[in-house]
Amino acid sequence: MERIYVNQIQGKIGQKILLKGWVHVLRDHGKIKFLILRDITGTLQCVINSNIIEAFKTSETLTQESVVSVTGVIVEKKQAPGEVELQVESIEILSLASPELPIPIVEKNENETEQSIRLDWRWLDLRKPEKALIFKVWTAMEEAFREYWVKNNFIEIHSPKFMSTPSESGAELFEVKYFDRTAYLAQSPQFYKQMGMAAGFEKVFEVGPIFRANPSFTSRHDTEFTGYDMEISFINSFQDVICEEEQLLMFVIKTIKEQYGEQVKKFYGREIIIPTSHFPQVTMKEAKSILAKLGVTSEEEGDLNQEEEIKLCEYIKREHGHEFVFVTKYPISVRPFYHMRDTEDSNLTNSFDLLWNGLEITTGAQREHRYDILVKQAKEKGLTLEPIQTYLNFFKFGCPPHGGCGIGPSRIIMKLLGVSNVREVTYLYRGVKRLTP
Amino acid sequence: MERIYVNQIQGKIGQKILLKGWVHVLRDHGKIKFLILRDITGTLQCVINSNIIEAFKTSETLTQESVVSVTGVIVEKKQAPGEVELQVESIEILSLASPELPIPIVEKNENETEQSIRLDWRWLDLRKPEKALIFKVWTAMEEAFREYWVKNNFIEIHSPKFMSTPSESGAELFEVKYFDRTAYLAQSPQFYKQMGMAAGFEKVFEVGPIFRANPSFTSRHDTEFTGYDMEISFINSFQDVICEEEQLLMFVIKTIKEQYGEQVKKFYGREIIIPTSHFPQVTMKEAKSILAKLGVTSEEEGDLNQEEEIKLCEYIKREHGHEFVFVTKYPISVRPFYHMRDTEDSNLTNSFDLLWNGLEITTGAQREHRYDILVKQAKEKGLTLEPIQTYLNFFKFGCPPHGGCGIGPSRIIMKLLGVSNVREVTYLYRGVKRLTP
DSSP: BBBBOOGOOOOOTTTEEEEEEEEEEEEEEEEEEEEEEEEEEEEEEEEEEEEEEEHHHHHHHTTOOOOOEEEEEEEEEETTTTGGEEEOOOOHHHHHHOSSSSSSSSSSSSSOOOOOHHHTTTTTTTTTTHHHHHHHHHHHHHHHHHHHHHHHHHHHOOOOOEEEESSSSSSSSSEETTTTTEEEEOSOOOHHHHHHHHHTTOOOEEEEEEEEEOOOOOOTOOEEEEEEEHHHHHHHSHHHHHHHHHHHHHHHHHHHHHHHHHHHHHHHHOOOOOOSSOOOOOHHHHHHHHHHHHHHHOSSSOOHHHHHHHHHHHHHHHOOOOSSEEEEBBBBGOOOOOOOOOOSSSTBBBBEEEEEEEEEEEEEEEEEOOOHHHHHHHHTTTTTTGHHHHHTTTHHHHHHHHEEEOHHHHHHHHHHHOOEEEEHHHOOOOOOBOOOO | OOOGGGGOOTOOOOOEEEEEEEEEEEEETTTTTEEEEETTTTEEEEEEETTTTHHHHHHHOOOTTTTTEEEEEEETTTGGGGEEEEEEEEEEEEOOSSSSSHHHSSSSSGGOOHHHHHTHHHHHOOOOOOEEEEEEEEHHHHHHHHHHHHTTTTTEOOOOOOEESSSSSSSSSEEEEEEEEEEEESSSSHHHHHHHHHHHOEEEEEEEEOOOOOOOOTTTTTTTEEEEEEEEEOOOOOOHHHHHHHHHHHHHHHHHHHHHHHHHHHHHHOOOOOOSSOOOEEEHHHHHHHHHHTTEEEEEEESHHHHHHHHHHHHEEEEOOOOOEEEEEEBGGGGGGBOOBBOTTBBBBEEEEEEETTTEEEEEEEBBHHHHHHHHHHHHHHOOOOGGGGHHHHHSSOOOEEEEEEOOOOHHHHHTTTTOHHHHHHHSSSSSTBBOO
């Protein structure tokens, strides 16, 4: 008999079926045992009657979270969840779980178990249907991003994570013992996606790990995370990048809502809102002025701290009814040397961040593609040219105007599901103190 | 005017258009200049007549590989490649290339330029249309893999690259300075995709970098490469993994041929053959016996060296007309502790490699999911249990029978295009001596 999944039982009443999965709950009612079986698609109540002698005997040795193969007949049962249940005919134990689970799988209130303990036993934590949903949504999200990119003739790159020199500032860099010398782990594919522009690939994307030796312990930071990166050529300004990202995100959010809107509502109580109009934009200067009027001030010059991001988004939502806002024209002091400068105010860059409901999910810019100006900007930032000479050479033999952005998928998932800690939406979180499991 | 691509000029005869791209070739015929413009979709001959004064003047300052924006009218021209050309009306230089190119873009015979020099200037090397094609095919290949996985309800994971302990043997491991301790770079997502099985995800895939501190300089090895990994639960034997991979590869190769078969033939002279029947299988013992009859012997016990892989594939092709062969039942001596053992001969594992035209492209197996047996096998291999205890714990609280494989996409590309060196099909190759660009 071929195994079917729990979500395939519709229309099978009266039929004999084979299910495989985990013992989600096991309840002893004397001559009857109730086993709630869980597979990746859902849960189903299974009833084991003592007159099914072999199966009943097997069920007496069962422990919660054991893996079983169960055959039986699907019957209607008004009181059961889903109004059907399985009348068990046979049970085979595929893997017997140790009786003492280190964390509960079925919890009334998740916060009863401390997060760090749940992370220690992440594979048990992920058995909860609402946790598995995170990664089903992630899979759909990544497919949607890629569908957009591939449809629009982007070329995929897998750029190296080993670098001979730091890609950005040199801060928060991981060092690797690389045979008889030192390599650095890429903090972003920035240089390499720009190399794609110099190579004439015109539009590229990359999905891959980003490494940041960030010593902070916030709910938004980790030492390793997945990054989505894109870069496009022949732009007229950074507004072309913004425009592309708007279309991309509208498509992605629409696709996720179509596939998982109902389940997100069921498990996370959230209604996914598909943006339909252009995203509002404010310059950094305007953002600071709005925040000042709201009485929100900070010591961050030319950048926004977490409170400012939240307050600005609340304001935009009130005034424009939009969950997103592009903050543009960051001052050169907070942007890397390769961001193109504003022709009207050379203290500003042609750059942007995208905030979604109080959280930065993207950083982007038009890049400086003119060799001489790029060299000048690097010198002004106090950089030594020698280590970045190969990068600078990208712009010596014909390179089109280009720009792009880096997008944080874990942050998008946080906002889609209303989860406030990045550790909960990462398959296996890595931080200063965490390298396991 | 909106920019169009070279591959969009069909049906535009007599129309004024805007093209952007690189100066592929520039030829001076006195009062006429011929400019072959290249964009990511192809090349087009553009004619600049001296009576178009501004454009002609601009063209006199042009260098090869500069980036330009060109307007003009598409006209029929029998002698031109493609039988059309652009009569230029205006040229704007977007980026002027330095006149001395370090490597030629247009070469009669690529081998004229040494590979290491081409790799130094990889972004120029990649401008060659046949090189860009590698990454278009890669993009299509990765999409096809993912389409198969997503259609079949696989969940995507992004597992950490930082580990506290070696994932496999401890050999060829990169060490990272991780705050006040040492981390290791993952040599495969093996443990983490198995964690997905213990988490009840049932079927997972991952696309990501693999790090191997391999000191060798062969044409097949690098220190960092992209790996495709999959793992599936509730299998009956490793034959279920083989079956899944066969279906997957048939779908992928068919998809690539549909999209790029013509271009692969044009640029690489290769006819892609879509496998339609089950892939032949031989056990390692049978493989050795076939090779002995062919007079091919080696000191490799229970494994195949490069010559053996080639000769075995030639034999299979002659005898079975098939480019693929699964070699199964590797002895325990050459397989890691977590491979499940053969019930009939405990010196053998339920494992396989897949060879394609002489090259290993996959390693797979059924994994041992029974805690006690796994511990026993680890001890027999001389492993200390403490560093792998978290991994061992995956199997304590209910874990279904499972197996999977790791697939090398760069090796698939090598075989699709008939390229013999992995450095040529990698966006940016990393080896013992190479960390740049």
